Amino acid sequence: MTSTSVRRHKATGLVVLLAGLVTTGIGYAAVTSTAEASVPQASQGQLDQGHQIFLEGCATCHGLAAQGSSDGPSLIGVGAAAVDFQVSTGRMPLAAPDNQAPQKAVVYTADQISALAAYVASLGPGPSIPSASDVSTTDAELAEGGVLFRTNCAQCHNFAGRGGALSDGKYAPSMMNATPTQMYEAMLTGPQNMPVFNDKTMPPAQKQAIIKYIKNLQQAQAPGGLALGSYGPVTEGVFIWTAGIGALLAAAVWIGAKVR
């Protein structure tokens, strides 16, 4: 076999492709920081409790070994942060399949959620639950958070974090009830239709700035009075055509009424 025939062999392309992929993968894994992909340490008891909860509440859709099924994605490698976000906001366990998992009452206690998160984290490396110092906003810049928020978040969640529509009945939810941990986890894991903002594309300091801005949105008093839901000109238009014109029409009828 000459070198030319080796180069022209049917399988050569495939073998070269595979070799390339494997070396790239190994190389990437070697140079990538493992900070956000660490497997947290958990007690065997906690893992067992988490496994039990998983089998009862999650395995129907995600599979007995969390390998995924036609009804739900694989959870291997999603990390504790994803579990904590989905379960602590009441999105999981899902009540019924729909365009998107809606927020509802939380089913599990905080202990149960951390056990479940620990179990799923033990299946494969993934982002862990951010610590209190991770979500601390004391050093963050409010105005920088505003710029980052308008660049990365406002196009779906609206300028005031009140949420907005996406295609086909999907939506970006309101952020008014989200906790700093949940905001951080959402950016880290990209739940539902949200893109992932990992620590490479958005360093923790920027995440903290965004969290500071959203917290400000949650707490700020509207300087101009009643905010009409902060949905922009649509609710203003509804207001002028109901309360506004309504009041002036009533006044016109009153002035125009015949006195008898």
Next chain:
Amino acid sequence: MSVIVKEVGRALGRADERLPVASGLKKNLRKVFPDHWSFMLGEIALYSFLILLLTGVYLTIFFKPSMTDVVYHGSYQPLVGVPMTEAYSSALGISFDVRGGLLIRQIHHWAALFFMAAMMVHMFRIFFTGAFRKPREFNWIIGGSMILIGLLEGFAGYSLPDDLLSGVGVRIVAGIVESIPIVGTYLLFFIFGGQYPGTDFIPRLYTFHVLLVPGILLASVGLHLVLVFYHKHTQYPGPGRTNENVVGFPLFPVYTAKAGGFFFVVFGVTVLISALVTINPIWAYGPYVPDQVTAGSQPDWYIGFVDGALRAFPSWESQFWGHTWSWNIFLPCVVLPGLMVTALLAYPFIESWVTGDTGEHHLLDRPRNAATRTSLGAMAIAFYGVLVINGANDIIAAAFNLSINQLTWFTRIGIFIIPPLVFLSTHRFCMGLQRRDRELLLHGRESGQILRLPHGEFIEIHTPISDDQKAVILSKRDIAPLAIPAATDQNGVATPGLAGKKIRAKLSGFFFQDNVARPSAAEIEAAHHHAHEVHDHEITELHEAGKQAPSQLTD
């Protein structure tokens, strides 16, 4: 005291010798205007316009129409240190660092929404009562143009602060300008002084917003009111009111008091709303940066129909002669609004051509009596309404858990189905009301009193309606539709322009279709006579039975 009176009188006397004030006032202050609440709708628009002028002057003192880059160091913390244009920075300054600035800004913006809404409601009144008919067609055109100019003026104001929302709006307008075939790109460069966004646009828009357009609007308002004076005000039908007179009260003191009071009501309501309810929170939108956008980017409601059309229109685009033809923007945002405005302004002439009615009209139509006009108006409002609602489709989808794609399809289909349905149902409503009017004239009002006759029959007693009500109902004018012309005259000569005349006659037939004719005097007489005969007969019957006749039967 008497000295003062004498001195003032002398001073006024001197003024009288030099200025034609007294003679003009004497005549015009006693001018009679008819009374009805719906005649005050235009006043709401007028007073909103005055409020806009007053508050606008205050805002110009502090606003800097400049696109120079500055870094914000005002008192609104979440934006401190953020680079922005001077226009946005000064608008923030008005909101947070100028005494009363936020209130004045909100009054200005709420008054703008009031101005547009009131002009539209006023137009509905004019349309549905037929007040646009001869001799007032020209005033209809002035009014319609003012809505269009007000729309442009409002959009300019919305765009001036250079916040994220207004920047997105200007970006869409830039796209609309670019979509105009052949000249679009040149036009864009002309308007923006180069590529979008450039640094010229806001200073140019400012001149447009505070000088040119308010001047045009002020002149139009003046002309509009002069023509109302000149033509005299229309009146609703009623006892003693004819096409030749005006029944009402003098301008002074009745309407000066009423209108003056109403001005303060409008001003008060506007200030109350502005003090309690946020409008256009520019600080929350942030400065305009071309790579940013917020969910729920909408124009103010009066531009919503253009946005709604744009959102619903299929993505058609073609390329030939070296140009991209963006039908998906040009048709919904330029052609459609153009057609809508043309139809609106031309309507008085179209109707007069179709009906062949060339007479002067000072007595208003009751909307039911011009059923086709009323239905066309309702249809137009429905068409506009569907577009406005689609302009808010993302907000509706988010608020009611609906799919935005399905809402778009609802609009695409509904825009062809809903307006005709509204036309048909409005027409049926009008016919029903016409029949009821005829019934009221002929047989009177159902009294709710049921009488059982000796032979077992039940009858309901009808009471005649008042003379006032009769006069209102009798105001209905029945116009015969134009006859379809014969192909040839009696000498066998072909009728010139036959096809056009036929179309006109068909349209005329459509306009007057299903009209319920007003009963003639003879019919009314006969109906009354009949009622009395029946009643008399029954009374005799009751007498024979030895009973007292109920008093109602004697009328």
